Structures are given as structure tokens and as C-alpha cells.
Amino acid sequence: FAEFDDAANLLAANPDATTISIDEPSDIPKTKHGRLQQPGREEDDELLGTDDSDKTELLAGQKKSAPFWTFEYYQTFFDVDTYQVLDRIKGSVFPVPGKNFVRLYIRSNPDLYGPFWICATLVFAIAVSGNLSNFLIHLGKPTYHYVPEFRKVSIAATTIYAYAWLVPLALWGFLMWRNSKVMNIVSYSFMEIVCVYGYSLFIYIPTAILWIIPQRVVRWVLVVFSLCLSGSVLVMTFWPAVRDDNRRIALATVATIVLLHALLAVGCLAYFFDAPELDFPAPIIPVHNGTIITKVQ
Amino acid sequence: GRAAPPLRADRLGVAQFAELADMSLSGDITVEGEITVPVGAPSPDEDFSTLDEPVRETIMRDLKAVGKKFVHVMYPKKSSALLRDWDLWGPLVLCVSLALMLQGGSADSKEDGGPQFAEVFVIIWFGAVVITLNSKLLGGTISFFQSLCVLGYCVLPLTVAMLVCRLVLLAGSGTVSFIVRLLVVLAMFAWSTLASTAFLADSQPPNRKALVVYPIFLFYFVISWMILTFTPQ
Numbered sequence: 001f002a003e004f005d006d007a008a009n010l011l012a013a014n015p016d017a018t019t020i021s022i023d024e025p026s027d028i029p030k031t032k033h034g035r036l037q038q039p040g041r042e043e044d045d046e047l048l049g050t051d052d053s054d055k056t057e058l059l060a061g062q063k064k065s066a067p068f069w070t071f072e073y074y075q076t077f078f079d080v081d082t083y084q085v086l087d088r089i090k091g092s093v094f095p096v097p098g099k100n101f102v103r104l105y106i107r108s109n110p111d112l113y114g115p116f117w118i119c120a121t122l123v124f125a126i127a128v129s130g131n132l133s134n135f136l137i138h139l140g141k142p143t144y145h146y147v148p149e150f151r152k153v154s155i156a157a158t159t160i161y162a163y164a165w166l167v168p169l170a171l172w173g174f175l176m177w178r179n180s181k182v183m184n185i186v187s188y189s190f191m192e193i194v195c196v197y198g199y200s201l202f203i204y205i206p207t208a209i210l211w212i213i214p215q216r217v218v219r220w221v222l223v224v225f226s227l228c229l230s231g232s233v234l235v236m237t238f239w240p241a242v243r244d245d246n247r248r249i250a251l252a253t254v255a256t257i258v259l260l261h262a263l264l265a266v267g268c269l270a271y272f273f274d275a276p277e278l279d280f281p282a283p284i285i286p287v288h289n290g291t292i293i294t295k296v297q
Numbered sequence: 298g299r300a301a302p303p304l305r306a307d308r309l310g311v312a313q314f315a316e317l318a319d320m321s322l323s324g325d326i327t328v329e330g331e332i333t334v335p336v337g338a339p340s341p342d343e344d345f346s347t348l349d350e351p352v353r354e355t356i357m358r359d360l361k362a363v364g365k366k367f368v369h370v371m372y373p374k375k376s377s378a379l380l381r382d383w384d385l386w387g388p389l390v391l392c393v394s395l396a397l398m399l400q401g402g403s404a405d406s407k408e409d410g411g412p413q414f415a416e417v418f419v420i421i422w423f424g425a426v427v428i429t430l431n432s433k434l435l436g437g438t439i440s441f442f443q444s445l446c447v448l449g450y451c452v453l454p455l456t457v458a459m460l461v462c463r464l465v466l467l468a469g470s471g472t473v474s475f476i477v478r479l480l481v482v483l484a485m486f487a488w489s490t491l492a493s494t495a496f497l498a499d500s501q502p503p504n505r506k507a508l509v510v511y512p513i514f515l516f517y518f519v520i521s522w523m524i525l526t527f528t529p530q
Binding site for chain 2: 074077078081083
């Protein structure tokens with residue numbers, strides 16, 4: 001595998017180099033990665049402004065050439081290297097004003113690796129942090145008996161995966177519908193929307209871990225902060241797609257996107273993390289003879 | 298094409314037998330020749346029939362293979378024994394014993410207790426399948442069952458940790474016991490992750506190794522979490 005190492009070194013040294021891989025017939029030449037992934041080129045944004053959709057459609061069609069029942073088709077969604085995934089994560093956490101996440105980082109190479117594993121990590125981060133935080137909050141109380149609350153993992157998983165897949169589906173359907181009425185300059189494929197949503201959830205992972213701190217002010221500051229960051233990524237991505245539409249519809253769309261994102265954060269905070277500092281309602285201890293005794297603190 | 302010669306030979310054979318049948322014979326006819334019955338690809342280490350050996354030998358051979366793999370996991374070197382002759386007995390035994398040991402946890406209410414047997418089973422097997430699919434989609438050259446085999450066998454250190462945790466919990470469940478359990482689980486978690494990475498890392502494309510190792514890390518982290526949060530009634 002010496003040639004792989006050489007190629008990897010060369011590519012790492014000069015990411016703009018034209019590389020051609022001839023291993024698979026369904027593999028497209030990697031020139032487009034080298035050429036298009038250049039954050040900071042202002043003229044690129046302008047150039048791609050007018051024919052972005054055309055180019056996106058063309059390259060998307062070029063890419064997914066394998067039929068959907070073959071394994072190679074799904075491999076095209078995992079055609080990312082480590083540095084690309086890290087770049088995309090960085091792009092979702094530090095939104096650059098005026099730069100579009102999809103255009104900058106995804107560039108017709110949407111991947112499913114990021115969305116899937118970021119969601120998986122988020123599910124476990126929320127479940128574990130929630131459990132830890134509850135443990136720390138109730139630590140001193142004599143009536144408290146620690147439970148791992150494993151059920152909450154499945155609830156977290158359902159919620160987060162539903163959000164990461166159904167909301168993009170709805171949004172994509174809505175944008176397609178509007179596209180048929182108003183000729184939009186920018187349009188995104190379903191995979192790109194899933195990608196943006198998946199990567200935008202990344203900021204919630206450190207937020208969930210920091211939610212262990214049992215202070216209400218800290219938690220709400222974290223919610224607002226992370227919402228601003230990931231919400232701005234989403235807004236900057238989807239505003240160009242709706243701005244040519246009716247003003248009210250455009251604003252309503254963007255507002256809904258942000259609202260759903262906020263709802264996810266607040267909902268997770270409320271459900272998985274017990275409120276600190278409040279007089280916690282006394283735990284109900286079932287007793288053998290059927291009567292229920294509540295111990296008053 | 299191919300069907301014709303056998304027919305011709307049959308007819309010839311039938312004709313020959315017919316001729317022979319006409320002749321009256323008083324003795325046995327010695328027929329010599331070679332009969333080769335194709336048995337598929339001949340494997341070099343099975344030139345004797347394993348059908349006649351005693352059952353004990355069959356079981357011992359499989360047990361020895363499983364035991365050898367356990368040793369390979371505990372002292373992970375880059376050997377290909379684990380990959381070449383994969384089997385899923387070891388992972389099944391480990392998974393079942395881990396799931397059984399995670400039972401008997403706090404059962405104040407069925408809602409908030411620890412993971413049930415089925416949940417542990419599903420997490421381990423589904424998690425291993427997802428990680429294998431992930432590494433194959435990223436371009437790994439390892440086969441599906443080889444990867445399942447490695448991931449399953451590398452649960453061994455965590456099963457040992459579970460055993461130790463249960464023994465420590467028998468002694469007491471205070472802060473000291475918690476710290477001991479935490480250290481043991483941390484050490485075994487690191488051991489599992491490093492062992493599986495040692496076996497699986499070579500089959501990945503070099504610029505995607507981190508993408509493949511991270512889900513393995515997450516997988517063993519979740520199992521370690523289940524072990525660490527186990528509280529007896």
C-alpha cells in the first residue's frame with residue numbers, strides 16, 4: 001500500500017492538485033474536490049451564484065451513477081476523508097457570515113457519515129449527560145436511589161433521528177414545491193439538506209455535556225449560544241434558497257427552521273435534565289402492600 | 298454440448314451391459330478403474346473425514362479455536378489468526394454472559410431500570426453490524442463477518458470488567474467501590490478499543506482511519522457506560 005501513502009501525502013501537501021483515481025468505474029475523478037474546495041474565494045461565490053443549481057444537478061447526476069440496489073451506490077455517500085469531515089464540523093461550529101455552508105464545504109459531495117454519527121453521538125451524549133446531571137443534583141438526598149434510566153436512550157434516539165431526517169424531508173419537499181412555482185436560483189438536493197442538518201447538530205454535543213452543570217442560568221446561556229451558532233448556519237444556508245420567493249413565505253420558512261431547532265434544544269433540556277435548585281417533588285416509593293407513600297422532604 | 302457425451306457413454310454403457318447380460322457368467326467380474334467423486338475445493342487440512350471422529354474431539358477443536366482467539370484479544374499483536382478463521386461463537390458467549398450479568402439491576406420501576414437482556418443483545422449486535430457497514434462503506438477491505446468477529450471478541454475485556462464490578466459490588470457500594478469500578482472499567486474500555494483498533498486499522502484506507510476508529514470508540518464507550526452504571530437492588 002505504499003502508493004496509497006504517497007498519494008495521501010501528496011494530496012495532503014497540495015489539496016488543490018488534480019488527482020485521478022482509476023479504481024472503480026463508478027468513481028468520478030477527484031478533480032472536482034481539488035478545484036472546488038477553496039474557502040475564501042469571493043469570486044467563486046459570485047460565479048456559482050447564477051448557475052449553482054445547474055452545476056449542482058450536473059455533478060450530482062454524474063456522481064450517483066450506480067443503481068440504488070448496489071453497494072457502490074451507498075459508498076458514494078461515504079466518499080469523505082478525515083480532514084473533510086473535520087472541515088465540515090468546523091464550518092458548522094464557526095459560521096462565517098456570508099458564506100454558505102453547502103457551497104463551501106459540501107460542494108456536491110454530501111456525505112451520510114457526518115449526519116449519522118453526529119446524531120448517534122448526540123443521542124448518547126444527551127442520555128449520559130442527563131443521567132449524570134440528575135445523579136449530581138440528587139446526590140445528597142437520602143431517599144434518592146440511582147437508576148441508569150436506560151429507557152431514555154431509545155427516546156433520545158427516536159427524537160434526534162426523526163428530527164435529523166424528517167425535518168429535512170419536509171423542508172426539501174417544501175422547497176421543491178416552491179421551486180415549481182417560483183424559479184429559484186439556488187436549490188438543494190435532499191442529501192445536501194440532510195448533511196447541513198446533521199452537521200448543524202454537532203454544536204449540541206458539547207452543549208449537552210456542559211448541561212451537566214446544575215445551574216439554570218448556565219444552561220439557558222448555553223441553549224441561546226448554541227442555537228445562535230447552528231441556527232445561523234441553517235439560516236445562511238436556506239436564505240438564498242427562499243429569498244426569491246414571496247417575502248412572507250421566505251421569512252416564515254426561515255422562522256420555522258429556527259423555531260424547530262430551538263424546540264429540539266429546549267425539549268431535550270427539559271426532558272432529559274431535571275431542574276436544579278428547585279424543590280424537587282418527593283420521589284414516590286411503591287410499597288409491597290400496594291399503598292404508595294410519598295416521603296415529604 | 299456438454300450433455301451429449303454422458304448420454305453417449307450411457308448408451309454405450311447400457312449397450313455394453315446388455316452385451317454382458319447376454320453372456321452367461323459363472324464367476325465374478327473384476328472391474329477395475331478409477332472413480333473420482335468431486336467434493337468441491339479440497340481443503341489442505343481436512344484430508345480425513347471429520348464425520349467419524351468422536352464428538353469430544355470436534356467440540357475441543359472449536360473450543361481451542363475460541364480460546365486461542367481469547368488469548369489473542371488479551372495480548373493484541375498484529376496477527377491475522379483472528380481475521381483468518383473467524384467464528385462467531387466467542388462473541389455470542391461473551392454477549393450472552395455480559396447481558397446476563399447486567400440483569401438483576403435496580404428494578405424499582407421497570408421504566409427507569411438498567412438495560413434489559415434484549416436491549417444489551419441488540420445494542421451489541423446491531424452496533425457491531427453498523428460499525429462493520431460503516432467501515433465497508435468507507436472503503437475498508439475487511440469482510441463482514443471478520444469484522445463482526447473482531448468486534449465481538451474485543452468485548453472480552455469489558456466482560457471481565459463486568460465480572461470484577463459485580464464482585465466489587467458484593468463487597469459494598471460506597472464511594473471507594475465506585476472509584477475502583479471506574480478505574481477498572483476505564484482500563485478495560487481502553488484495552489478493548491486498542492485491541493480492536495489493532496486488528497481492524499490495517500484494513501482501512503489510510504486517510505480515513507480516524508473515521509473508522511471513532512465509531513468503535515463510541516461502541517465500547519456505550520457498553521462501558523452500561524457496565525459502570527449497573528447498580529444492584
